[in-house]
Amino acid sequence: MHDVVIVGAGPVGLLLACELGLSGCSVLVLEREAAPGSPWRTAPIGMRGLSAASLQVFYRRGMLGPLLTASGVPEVGVDSDEPAGPSFAGHFGGMVLDPANIDPAALPYRLPTPTPEFMMTSLEIVETVLSARAAKLGVEIRYGVTVSAVTQDDRSAIAHAGSHGYPARWVVGCDGGRSAVRGLAGFEFVGTEPQFTGYTMLATLADPEQLRPGFNLTPTGMYIRMRAEGHIGMMDFDGGAFDRSQQPTREHLQDVLRRVSGADVTITEVHLASSFTDRAMQSTTYRNGRVLLAGDAAHIHSPLGGQGLNSGIGDAMNLGWKLAAVVCGDAPDGLIDTYTRERHPVAARVLDWSRAQVEIMRPDPHAQAIQGVIRDLLTTRDGTTYVFGRVTGSSIRYDLGGEHPLIGRDAPDLRLADGTRLGDLMQDGRGVVLDFSDRSLHAPALGWESRVHYVSGSARNDLGLSAVLVRPDGIVAWASDDAPDRAEFERAVGQWFGSSAL
C-alpha cells in the first residue's frame, strides 16, 4: 500500500507528488493519458502565465533554472536592493494594466529575488520539469490508467481503475475540472452557471491583419490575438449554449470570431480548437475522509486573469507538507483540515474575481456602463495596484492569527549578509527560522530541529524584522519586528511543527 495515490499527472498532481516525495512518503501517480506531452499542453495552445508566487515555488525547490531554460526566459539579476518591477501586470476583463501605475509603497514586503514577476510557459514544460524532479524523489507515475471508482474506510482509500485497485492511506484527486474523483468520493460542487462560451484555437487565417494584437474587449465579447501566429482566444456571450461535447467546426469558429471581433475575417484551416466556459464552481470542502482534492478538481472558473494553474500550485504547496507531516510524521490529522480552511477562501475569491470580470464584459448597456467606470479606475495608481494584487495573488493572506502584518503572507526572499537567500534555505522542504536577533531563538532547545531549519545572522535587508518563522510552503507563520517574544515563537513552532493537536 502506498502512503498517497494521486489521480492526475497534471501540474498540480505532479507538484504535490514532489512535495510528498521530498518528505520521504511513498507516492503513486495515476494518469489517464497514455503518455505525457499532448498537443493541448504544448506551445502555443498550452501556454500558461505563471505568477510571481508560483515561480517562487520553483525557485524554493531548486527547479527555477530548468523551468527558465526550457521556457527560454533569462534569469533575473538580484544585485539590486530594490525589486524589479513587472513588465506585464495582467488585465481585468481584457483591460490591460499599466505596470508603471503600480504603487510600490502599497506592496511593502517585496524584495529582489531570482524569479521573474510573471512569465509564460507551457503546461508541457511545467510537467516535464516536475516529472523529472518527481522521478528523482522516487515517485512512481503510471500512464494509461483511468480511475473510475474510489472507495474508502477509516484506515485507507482505494483508487480503482477497471478491475484493479490502488490502495493508499490517502487518495488525492488532481484530475482536473471534470474530476472523476470529486464525484466518485461524494464531494459537493457548487457555484454559478456560465454566461459565455470561450474558445482557444490554432488556425490559419486568410487575413490576420484584420485582428488587433493582444486583448481586445469589444461590445460583443472579447478576442485575444496571441503572439504565436494563428493562436486566438475568444469569448462569446451565448449563455454557455455551445454543446461542448462537440468539436467546434471551422464555420462555427469563424462565425464567433466575426461576431466578437466585428471584423470580416476568414479562417481557412483549424489545426487545434477547444472550448471552455466561465462556469464557476467549487467543492464545499477539499477533504472527505481520506480523499482530498486539489487544483481544478477542487475549483473551476474562466481562464480570465489566468489564475487556475497558479491557484492549483498554491493548493499543492499548502497540502503537500501538511499531508506529508501527517502521513510520514507524527503531526495530528487536524493539520490537514487547515488545508481547506486556508485554500477554500482563496479559490472563492478567484471565482468571484472571474465573475466580476464576466459581469463587466457582458454586451449590454448596464455592463458597458460599469466597464467604463472600471476603465477610469484602472488609470489610477490605487486602482491598478489593487487589481495587480488580486491578479498576481500577492494580496493573499491566510488568517493564521497573530498581529504582525506579514503573518499568513508569502515570505519575501530575505537575504542574509553572507548572500544566502531564504529561497536557498527552503530546498529540503523544511520550515525555516531566520533569526536576526543574535541567536535568541536558538533551535536546539525547541526539539523540532528535524522539521525546522534554524539560521541566524545579520540580514542584508531585514525589512525591519528581528525574526521570522516560515512554513515549508513559504507562508510566514510568525514574525516579529522587536526583540522576539520566545514564548510566542515557540507557540507558533508548536502549532505548525509540533505533534500535539492543533
Ligand SMILES: Cc1cc2nc3c(=O)[nH]c(=O)nc-3n(C[C@H](O)[C@H](O)[C@H](O)COP(=O)(O)OP(=O)(O)OC[C@H]3O[C@@H](n4cnc5c(N)ncnc54)[C@H](O)[C@@H]3O)c2cc1C
Ligand atoms: C485557455 C486556457 C488558458 C489558461 N491560462 C491560464 C493561465 O495563464 N494561468 C493559469 O494559472 N491558469 C490558466 N488556465 C488554467 C490551467 O490550465 C488549469 O487551472 C491547470 O491546468 C489545472 O491543473 P490541474 O493539474 O489541476 O488539472 P489538469 O491540468 O486538468 O490536469 C489533470 C490531469 O488529470 C488527468 N485525469 C483526468 N481524469 C483522470 C482520471 N479519471 N484518471 C486518471 N487521470 C485523470 C488528466 O489527463 C490530466 O493530465 C487556463 C486554462 C485554459 C482553458
